[in-house]
Amino acid sequence: MTKLSVNINKIATLRNSRGGDVPNLVQFARDVQKFGAQGITIHPRPDERHIRYQDVYDLKPEVYTEYNIEGNPIRQFVDMVLKVKPTQVTLVPDADDAITSNAGWDTIKHKDFLVDVIKEFKQNGIRTAIFVDPILKQVEGAKATGTDRIELYTEAFAHNYGLGNEMAIKPYTECAVLANALGLGINAGHDLSLDNIKFFKQNIPDLLEVSIGHALISESLYLGIENVVNMYLRQLK
Template sequence: MTQLSVNINKIATLRNARGGDVPNLLQFAKDIEIFGAQGITVHPRPDERHIRYQDVLDLKTVLTTEFNIEGNPINKFIDLVLKTQPEQVTLVPDAIDAITSNAGWDTITHKDFLKEVITEFKRNKIRTSIFVDPNTKMVKNAHATGADRIELYTEEYAKRYAMGDKNAVEIYADCARIAAEMGLGVNAGHDLSLENIGYFKEKVPGLLEVSIGHALITEALYLGLETTIKKYLKFLKE
């Protein structure tokens, strides 16, 4: 079964919009675990506009499933990850002012930098994943960085699938096969939803984990959080 990691950045955004502690981020994360998700993802950014650095440390004390911390490996982020010791860190080349992730790593240009950062995380027994575009060349070169996994950036798939183009999944399947041949695990995330997750899961071989936040939280406004999570789990099990 493909594991579901729920990104809770949007819950932090809602909390921060009003101040105070409603909704309570820690309780929300615990409820997500109770409802069956196998992991929690956070993506702290330097301006702390949603997840705060202290949130990350607090979450580590209460989570019982896999903790995945995403972000651009600037020094502050690296220090936070090493202090938190999550099960997984996902490296994302975000610009400081990015609203959301919008590109994967150039694993050729940044190979040496990624290799240095990944070596430090692996020295601390933290599984590493790097965010990459669905580009076979970038996937092939991801292996040279020492990463354990890649996370395929799925925005393009989601856009094209919504327009009826199911062939959009083919490049992702190709990338997943290449990754497997090189011994890399495959995760995926960005704009995956109840509408498109089933087909993606069916066509992409060896998919280990999906990280879903914005769509899942939006769908939960209509369906309820527990129902939404269980729907995702059904798609990911089939």
């Protein structure tokens, strides 16, 4: 079964909008794990627009499933991850002013940088993943960095699948086959939803984990968080 990691950035956004502690991020993390989620994902940004750096430390003792911290590996981020020692760190090349992650790494151009960063994390017992577009040469480049896993950036698939184009899955399937052959684990995330997750899962061999936040939280406004978590788990079996 593919693991479901719930990205809780949107809960932090809602909390921050009123300046208090409602909804409580730590309690939400406890609850979604109780409801069946197999991981918690957060993406602290330098401007702390949603996840605050203090949240990263507060969540550590409460995440008993898999703790996945995403982010651009600037020095402040690297030092924090090394202190917290989550299950996994996912490296994302997002600019400070990006609304959300919008591209994978150029694993060839940034190979030397990624090699050094990944080595530091792995020496500290932290599993690494890097965000990549569904391009075969970028998957090959990812292998050369020493990363444990890739995370396929799925926005293009989700957009085109929503327009009725099932062939949008093809480059993702091809990249997954290559990643498996190279010994890389496969994660995926960005704009995956209840509408497309089953089809995606069925076409990605050995998909280990999906990270879902925006769609899952939005769907939960109508259907309830416990119900939605279990709807995803059924689709991922």
